[in-house]
Amino acid sequence: MQRKRYSLEFKQQLVQEAKEAGNASQVARRHGIDVKMLYR
DSSP, X not given: OOOOOOOHHHHHHHHHHHHHXXXXXXXXXXXXXXXXXXXX
């Protein structure tokens, strides 16, 4: 099993969305990732 790799642009987009929305778990669910990944 191989780890997923995300582009820098994708990561920056998610962080920006989480800041704007003020809700990291909602952003994570929408993109199908674990919320802990946004805090790393």
